[in-house]
Amino acid sequence: MTNAEKIALLEEVMELEEGTLQQDDVLEEYDEWDSVTILGIISLIDEEFGKTVTGKEVRDIKTVSGLLDMMES
Secondary structure (H helix, E strand, O other), rough: OOOHHHHHHHHHHOOOOOOOOOOOOEEOOOOOOOHHHHHHHHEEEEHOOOOOOOHHHHHHHOOOHHHHHOOOO
C-alpha cells in the first residue's frame, strides 16, 4: 500500500476531505485528533495491517508521517 493510500485511510477515519493531510502535518493541530479518532486508528491498523497497537502508542505519535511509519513497522 502506498503512503497516499494510507493517508486516504487516515483522512477517512478522521472524517477529513481527501487531500487534507500531508506527511509532515502535526496531528494535534487538527480538531479531529481526539479519542474517537485514536480508537479508529487502532481499529484501522488492526484490520488493514494485522497489527496490534495501544492507545498510548498512537497518542505518542506526533505527525502523519509517524502514523505511516507505525503502519509499516
